[in-house]
Amino acid sequence: MNHIEKLSIKISPAATNGKKNRTDTSKEKTNQDKYCATDFCEKKIGGSSLGLEELSGNSNAGISAVYGDEKSERGVIKSPTSLKAVNASTPDSVTIVTGGAGFLGSHLCTRLIHKGARVIAIDNLSTGFRANVAHLMKSDRFELIEHDIISPIKINQKVNAIYNLACSASPAKYQLDPIHTFRTSIDGAYNMLNLANQKSARILQASTSEVYGDPEISPQRETYRGAVNTYGPRACYDEGKRGAETLFYEYACMNKIETRIARIFNTYGPLMDPLDGRVVSNFVVQALMGQDITIYGTGEQTRSFCYVSDLIDGLIRLMESEDGVASPVNLGNPHEFTVLEVAKMVLAKTCSRSRLRFMDAPKDEPKKRRPDITLALTLLSWQPKISFSDGLDRMIVYFGQKLLDRSGKALL
């Protein structure tokens, strides 16, 4: 029996990490005040009493129409239901998911279809796969359009929401064509913002923990401004995503569309491409194949890993939140591991005899990464449910099945 064949009996029983995420309720009011959509736009135009309607020249609409007269029980000024009336989700309106055939995008499309939505996935299939959404093709509520969002796209239907997820997130992949990566973030975000504006749709940007670069503080909270090298191999992704946040900020203020920004931390789960080069997928595949486990640098660098179903839950909650959460919200699992710990867990769970191989650390590698998710917990009542140990078990089963063909031979 090889390691893959042994999987069904070797995987440890599901374990819970037993740790609860801490909530600092005393900070609730401060955070909500900081992150109110209307509040941040008011600051932009000088903190005067000028509201958004005045900015667009609609002098009839008073400030109260913009901010609402109502205060929530936490004293937070609620944003109006919409800054520009957002198309309601109706049976004939669609939700667009760019990057819909990718790892996160395909999970999101599946969840949205299960919720009864009509979904159009837009993907250039550079790192996404038709196979990821093959199970949705038989639904008359799902469509996949092969298109690169660096060019504008015309959609004839009514659109109620756009999730902008298109962009390779793996350093190994996004560095293959860095200019295209950068343009995907910038031109892609601009094209999707224009579409959202045309359609009066709400739009969510998949931003990233990479906006914090190689952070000087840990955990990272949304108010931290990051330490990013503008002139290095990760910049095409990091700076592209930072620029996209800026575009969202400016666009939301000038065009008054409803925006959401999710800063997504490391996420893993089934449908990851085994050749994507990410740490969890690499280690699991290497352990199952009996290959050396490639540790870049000392392995003391840390990451915090969120299971995909938790992340999708957070994205949908953020998109559907009615609190006017226009500014960025961290979504990730705050439980932190060193890369070496991940390697050891994978080796133990797979009973693999793979050896550790230490290699050079990539340039501009973040040394630590851990989200502060107080804001998501406060605003969205969201926190991850799946421990890394449980999620890893599921990944090992998934890759175990994927790596075997019917005759039991390894495919990779």
Ligand code: UDP
């Ligand atoms: N890493 C590693 N070996 C691998 C792949 C990644 O040691 O085979 C390290 C990588 O250097 C980084 C961490 O694992 O410190 C996470 O890498 P990944 O590419 O998954 O995502 P990142 O968080 O760097 O975008």
